[in-house]
Amino acid sequence: MAYIVPRPELTFKEKAYLPSILNGLKITFGHFKKMMKGETKVTMQYPEETWDSELPEHYRGAPTLVKDEHDRERCVACQLCEFICPPRAITIKPMEIPADDKFAKVEKRPAEFEIDMIRCIYCGMCEEVCPEQAIFLRKDYAITGITRAEMVHDKAKLYELGGVFKGLVHKWNPEK
Amino acid sequence: MTTLAFFDSIPWEMILWAAGKSLFVIFGVVLPLVSYTVYAERRVSAAIQDRVGPNRTGFPTTLLGFKKDLQLFLGGLGQPIADAMKFILKEDFTPAGVKHFYFWLAPCLAMLPLVSLAFIPFGSSLFGEKMVIANVNVGVLGIFAVTGCSVYAIVLAGWASNSKYPFLGGIRSSSQMIAYELSMGLSIIPVLMLFGSMNLSDLVQYQADNGWLLLPLWGNGLSTERWLMLIPLTISFIIFMIAVFAETNRLPFDMPESETELVAGYHTEYGSMKFALFFLGEYAAMIVGSALMVVFFFGGWHIPLIPDGNGVGGLSFLHALPDWVWGIVNITAFFGKVAVILVFFIWVRWTLPRFRFDQLMKLGWLYLFEIALANIFLAAAVLAFTSN
Numbered sequence: 001m002a003y004i005v006p007r008p009e010l011t012f013k014e015k016a017y018l019p020s021i022l023n024g025l026k027i028t029f030g031h032f033k034k035m036m037k038g039e040t041k042v043t044m045q046y047p048e049e050t051w052d053s054e055l056p057e058h059y060r061g062a063p064t065l066v067k068d069e070h071d072r073e074r075c076v077a078c079q080l081c082e083f084i085c086p087p088r089a090i091t092i093k094p095m096e097i098p099a100d101d102k103f104a105k106v107e108k109r110p111a112e113f114e115i116d117m118i119r120c121i122y123c124g125m126c127e128e129v130c131p132e133q134a135i136f137l138r139k140d141y142a143i144t145g146i147t148r149a150e151m152v153h154d155k156a157k158l159y160e161l162g163g164v165f166k167g168l169v170h171k172w173n174p175e176k
Numbered sequence: 177m178t179t180l181a182f183f184d185s186i187p188w189e190m191i192l193w194a195a196g197k198s199l200f201v202i203f204g205v206v207l208p209l210v211s212y213t214v215y216a217e218r219r220v221s222a223a224i225q226d227r228v229g230p231n232r233t234g235f236p237t238t239l240l241g242f243k244k245d246l247q248l249f250l251g252g253l254g255q256p257i258a259d260a261m262k263f264i265l266k267e268d269f270t271p272a273g274v275k276h277f278y279f280w281l282a283p284c285l286a287m288l289p290l291v292s293l294a295f296i297p298f299g300s301s302l303f304g305e306k307m308v309i310a311n312v313n314v315g316v317l318g319i320f321a322v323t324g325c326s327v328y329a330i331v332l333a334g335w336a337s338n339s340k341y342p343f344l345g346g347i348r349s350s351s352q353m354i355a356y357e358l359s360m361g362l363s364i365i366p367v368l369m370l371f372g373s374m375n376l377s378d379l380v381q382y383q384a385d386n387g388w389l390l391l392p393l394w395g396n397g398l399s400t401e402r403w404l405m406l407i408p409l410t411i412s413f414i415i416f417m418i419a420v421f422a423e424t425n426r427l428p429f430d431m432p433e434s435e436t437e438l439v440a441g442y443h444t445e446y447g448s449m450k451f452a453l454f455f456l457g458e459y460a461a462m463i464v465g466s467a468l469m470v471v472f473f474f475g476g477w478h479i480p481l482i483p484d485g486n487g488v489g490g491l492s493f494l495h496a497l498p499d500w501v502w503g504i505v506n507i508t509a510f511f512g513k514v515a516v517i518l519v520f521f522i523w524v525r526w527t528l529p530r531f532r533f534d535q536l537m538k539l540g541w542l543y544l545f546e547i548a549l550a551n552i553f554l555a556a557a558v559l560a561f562t563s564n
Binding site for chain 1: 222223225226227228523524526527528
């Protein structure tokens, strides 16, 4: 059904147009003044200001490896993370721990452990699948590099980022 | 005439002064002013839209091996330099199928508004030399002639690009410029009627002695004639300002390049430095327009109570300083006034939405043109009434 759109009756002031322009100029100047006084809330000035202190508990940043309190590598090179990793960012080369080693009882550890941070999608599946709780997603998010090779985190880099994780592994914890 | 006599007959001093003044105005003032107007545009628009704007580009001292870029008081002041570097280093791409000669000619013509700066008195005098490049009696006509030519850049760019959007932009622009050129010229006539000459330096001198046209507070500016003339002059000023907005293709009249309809209008097919020339030309036209407004209505280089470069007028104790100081103060005052009007241009741009094309034409032909015409008769009536 057709209906007639009511056209508003403009007053002379509105028709003259100039007062409306002045009104508009007043509004934009208000914004300008607020900005100059620093009252406007603006975006975070990134490299100087960061969000680090307000990152939530569940934040998923760069995946890292951890050692336990005895300085033992928690990773036992079971390669579950390598198999579950959706973008196949993880490459593990396992090795047998020599018999004269302090931790010979653990039998295996990774000889090489590489995560290609160009491929990593920060999904956290590696953390979830790890039976030894050796791999954790930490809160580092600014992973940059100049070359592709630089973006591949090797074992040393992963342990450096990960640090030490103390306490019982959940699978041995009867409460969990 | 012997060679020597011919050599002597050349007015070397005048040529040197003219060259020096041209170099100073174009490279010392206007081009930096253009680039920093672009920067101001970005910062002011950001502030109006509750953003921060470009505040990081310092002077790239990191290239010289320093740890940080040099940030001067505001931050981002290196932005125009970075912009220019970007434009210069970009590939100068010419699309296939363009009309090469005109395609290259158009961006050159876009810088034409700079020529009209020759007629504008940008300062009183310095070391006894008048601070205007060409002190001619047809100053006003000269400026209108030159700015009238600037439409060619847009028309040629639109036509030579051999593409539909530039073509539409060029056509729109030519019709718009013709419509507003008329009211622009007519709106100035009351000023010329009051003053009776077209020499811009004399016009500014008159305003310095007898009160600015929109601020008649001293000299014969206190007469009934001048105060009654304020009515037609204010109308003149408003029409002239609107026409300048339209002539320089600024919002709310930026029809030729309305990006929502025409991609980028007449410069769609242009890139790198050729685009930059259009861009700079537009801002140069803005500066010329503001300079005209200052000269016609706001007393040019004059500030009340400050003497001019010849040591005339102003407060008496200020004459203790040498005259050239005041000459420089006058030049600064002129470009300061221009800068204020430029900021107003920017402010308006980020306030008003674009007109529809038919509204624009209607405003130009049906309102501004008629009002400007009637205004001439009003001014004539005021002058006739008060001269008795």
